[in-house]
Amino acid sequence: MRVALHALCGAAGAAWRESFPLGGRDVARWFPGHMAKGLKKMQSSLKLVDCIIEVHDARIPLSGRNPLFQETLGLKPHVLVLNKMDLADLKEQQKIIQHLEGEGLKNVVFTSCVKDENIKQVMPLVRGLVEGSYRYHRGENLEYCAMVIGIPNVGKSSLINALRRQHLGKGKATRVGGEPGITRAVMSRIQVCDWPLMFLLDTPGVLSPRIESVEMGLKLALCGTVLDHLVGEETLADYLLYTLNRHQLFGYVQHYGLDGACDDVASVLKRVAVRLGKTQKVKVLTGTGDVNVIQPNYPAAARDFLRTFRSGLLGPVMLDRDVLQSLPLADP
Ligand SMILES: Nc1nc2c(ncn2[C@@H]2O[C@H](COP(=O)(O)OP(=O)(O)OP(=O)(O)O)[C@@H](O)[C@H]2O)c(=O)[nH]1
DSSP: OEEOHHHHHHSOSTTSOSSOOOTTOOGGGGSOTTHHHHHHHHHHTGGGOSEEEEEEETTSTTSOOOHHHHHHHTTSOEEEEEEOGGGBOOTTHHHHHHHHHHTTOOOEEEOBTTTTBSGGGHHHHHHHHHHTSOOGGGTTOOOEEEEEEESTTSSHHHHHHHHHHHHHOOOOOSOOOSSTTOOOSSOEEEEEETTTTEEEEEOOOOOOSSOSOHHHHHHHHHTTSSOHHHHOHHHHHHHHHHHHHHTTOOHHHHHTTOSSEESOHHHHHHHHHHHHTOEEEEEEEETTEEEEEEEEOHHHHHHHHHHHHHTTTTOOBOTTHHHHHHSOOOOO
């Protein structure tokens, strides 16, 4: 099904798949079991901290957070940082905030660590919460300490580095990476502010062992919180295509110089591969002998499609649009 872009943009999106085939996928396999260990260690360090800064991806503000965080670390004041706002479509930001408030999350900040947006809002919020809370045995301690938690690859280390940059004018203290699972050493304690003297504990990303649905798993994977090969790069590319088309985000057509939007992943990846020169010659045995045919490198094309999306080149996206639409209308 291929339609010219100009024809498409006027259409109401009815031409696109209404649902993504989710059957038969074993989501449990995508989520490594070792993560529970990290959570235990975090729990045992809880007495050292005054506040929890939970970082999550602003493209999935209403899904994919690890419920175990609340269950095990929920006693301390809590700030939710929705990071990567530069990649998120936040037209419905107020609705998101209202919904989170309804769930008891009153301290929410949207940030971008690559654009240094709203980073300066984080420390005053943490300071206010710590000063307004009962610090138990830490009451005498003039140093403040917050633990930075979250699922993998949401920007925990980047946030710590951005806070150091903003408040101390200092460079990177903790390693940042495009793949999930970069922060492995549990609990490095890093100074981010002089006044008040504030330290942050960086922690490894911990996914929920109970992912609600395959679709939530796919959203998490699109955000790079799960290693792509565990899901399958072509499956993930197909879910991305499905999402972009449903949201009428046709930037990929222009980016790859395609002659129209399309909902069939094989034909999109074929064109992407040809466009990028990611093709390979293979020998095929026919009735009349061997012939060389040019075959598109589908996995390479899928990787490029995902990388391009994640770098923001296909435009901002709200992967929780379905969740937002299913919410009751907010009170005026
Ligand atoms: N576009 C964008 N990318 C970001 C932002 N913050 C972090 N990143 C990128 O996201 C990736 C992961 O960042 P990290 O800071 O390593 O994430 P983490 O949560 O510490 O990752 P783990 O150690 O796997 O738990 C890196 O490629 C960062 O450059 C942001 O605000 N916007």
